[in-house]
Amino acid sequence: MDRGIKISLGMHAGLILAVILADSLTVPRPDRRPEVTEVALISTADFAALVEPRREQPAPSPEAPAAPEPETPPPPPPAAEDAPEPPPPPTQADEGTSDRPQAAVVDEAPPPPDASLRPVQRQAERVAPEAVPEPDPEVQTDRRDQAALVPDDAPADTPEEAAPEQEATAREAAATETVTEATDISETEAPRRTATAPEVSMRPVRRPERPPTPPVTETARAEPQPERPATQTRPEPEPAPEPDGPSASAIEDALLAALDSPDDAPAPSPRNANTRSGDLSQSDIDMLRLAVEDCWNVGRLSSEAMQVVVTIGFELTRDARPVAESIQLVEASGGSQPAQRAAFDVGRAAINECGRNGFGLPSEYYDQWKEVEITFNPARMSVR
Amino acid sequence: MTRIARRPFLGLMAGAFAAPSQLLAQSGPLRIEVTEGVIEPVPYAIPDFLAEGSGAGDYGARITRVIAANLSGTGLMREIPASAHVARISSFESPVQFADWRAINAQALITGAVQVSGQNLNVRFRLFDVSSGQQMGDGLQLDGRTDLWRRMAHRVSDQVYSRLTGESGYFDSRVVFIAESGSRENRRKQVAVMDQDGENVEFLTDGSALSFAPRFSPSGERVLFTSYETGFPRIYLMDLASRRRQVIGDQPGTMTFAPRFAPDGNSVIYSLSVGGTTDLYMLELDSGRRYQLTQTGAIDTAPSYSPNGNRVVFESDRQGTSQLYVMPAGGGSAERISHGQGRYSTPVWSPRGDLIAFTKSHAGRFHIGVMRTDGSNERLLTASFLDEGPTWAPNGRVIMFTREAAGGDPVLMSVDITGRNLRRIPTPGPASDPSWSPLMS
The missing domain is CATH 2.120.10.30 (TolB, C-terminal domain)
Known part of the structure; x- marks a missing residue:
């Protein structure tokens, strides 16, 4: 045996000996049995009783800085007599988060994506030019969306000034075309035909540059505006994010104009500001058309009646309500006589239904809209 | 193309004496075209048909239910439940208070009455367009045996359906x-x-x-x-x-x-x-x-x-x-x-x-x-x-x-x-x- 081998053997033996001695010298002699904690089975109700008081604890105040000195830990919740050791008090990092046991985390898991939000056309009882998502079931359906208005607690000066209470309403869910059972929704043009989901996620829009204030034209404000005490006394509002730039100021202007105008003098309508003086604006005409469209329900018509084009003439009162006795058939083409009669009935119902509260046309142009002829052409609806 | 009616000539005559500015402002009625609409069931009300006479029993209510089931079953119409009705029909001949039916957004109203004489059943009904306050078509009455009351209800349904849609019905089949x-x-x-x-x-x-x-x-x-x-x-x-x-x-x-x-x-x-x-x-x-x-x-x-x-x-x-x-x-x-x-x-x-x-x-x-x-x-x-x-x-x-x-x-x-x-x-x-x-x- 050469010398190298002897040295190697010696060093290996030394190493082994050192490991054995080190293990016996450094490790205390603990009880090698695994640590056992006694547990007790509790019912769901008991568990809820354990965690419920903690849920009701007020959330930590956001102003509270990081406590330099440890706060007194909250008293432990009442526990069953045979309950194991109470859980350790939450650490500072756990403040503000739920202290419920892990099992409760399941309840807090984010819900799966709502299938109703898939961007596809949905079956709906109503088909309308504009898709409308399913309204809140607790909100009354109506022909238009409107927020709930609750009168202020403060009594009004006069009973007449008290704003009537208004319930929130939402339009009935609608699709833009009939969706049958056989419609393969995977083949639909999802973004364009969305019925129940927004087309894109909402992003805060960049506030556009405020355009220079245009000079007030004669058309827009025919009379010099008097002093606006309300404007002077109104506190300067905090700059708030505006949804769409000019619209907010337009609304404000309209409100101010309405407030400043004397009761007996109708304020000039801003909608006519961009039209020739003395003409009914295109937006007013569109408003009338859209109002009638909203009530023109062709769902009951036969396929033959859906090929009938009828023109219906009628007169309007000064508050833009249709005179029922004046509604008459001016012209009808296509289909049999029963089909034409049904088509006329549907058109007449649309005029009456949506004109019941007036079409909101500007009374200063009454001469231009006191007589109306509407041609109802359902050709585009027959393919819905 | 059928020209049913034209604007009265009288309006033109009156306009001839109007001020020139008014003539310029008004050049006939405002004309618009509507091509988009909605498709949804038509809300209608059908109070129980009145039982006239002691022999009518509950035929009125039974016939009414069959008619309502037929019409609502088409998916084209939606019945407004009786619990929502504001008005009550007390007589088949009495005038209809249309405002009460407009208040519940009814667009069509069907009223009726039944009489029983021996084994013969007489059913009368009327259909109204609530929005215009007018009766749609003439009222009809049907006579038949009492054991055919369901068929009579189907025939009333066909009449109503036909008047509302412009096509024949299919209920009596x-x-x-x-x-x-x-x-x-x-x-x-x-x-x-x-x-x-x-x-x-x-x-x-x-x-x-x-x-x-x-x-x-x-x-x-x-x-x-x-x-x-x-x-x-x-x-x-x-x-x-x-x-x-x-x-x-x-x-x-x-x-x-x-x-x-x-x-x-x-x-x-x-x-x-x-x-x-x-x-x-x-x-x-x-x-x-x-x-x-x-x-x-x-x-x-x-x-x-x-x-x-x-x-x-x-x-x-x-x-x-x-x-x-x-x-x-x-x-x-x-x-x-x-x-x-x-x-x-x-x-x-x-x-x-x-x-x-x-x-x-x-x-x-x-x-x-x-x-x-x-x-x-x-x-x-x-x-x-x-x-x-x-x-x-x-x-x-x-x-x-x-x-x-x-x-x-x-x-x-x-x-x-x-x-x-x-x-x-x-x-x-x-x-x-x-x-x-x-x-x-």
């Missing part, structure tokens, strides 16, 4: 179908007939032999069906009033099936299978003469006449897979009209003549669909594990068919030709193979 019972291994299939709403079911065969494919005659008085009484399928013709039946078109050594009446009711078109091929034949019922219409060596079956009787649509596998073809009623060159993917079968010509309903199977799904008679504008209305055997309502607006879920029993369903209002037809048990009658006379 019946459906012949196969009522199934027993286990799948020992299935019992009987020919049965019922009202279109599932009421008044009657069995036409005793179920001792399998029966299928019943078809109404154009008059609604007779029924064709196929039965395995002899072990081979044969076609039977039954008179509904007497329940007498006879075999037609039988030829020893052949199988005959898939019969359907010609629109005039004087002849029957059917399939005859012999030697592995199936061809179409036409049988004159009076003379018994038979004419072979196809001879291709393929399987030609499920024929259906166009309403005018000039053409026939049928299914054939002459080009490999089952497709739809149209040929002259007397036979001759057939034109393929189905060109989509999958297999097409059981075509039925619409009573209006404008559409053909069919069964389509594709990608493991069955569909009921419609297409124009030249095969264009194909639209699938349903989709399920198994949909088949469409039949048209007398007015061509609704289609009834058989639906079967995987491992389930067959049921009858109906759907509007727009694909809306898919609903199940109540039957006493499993049911299949419906055939709609014409409107009852």
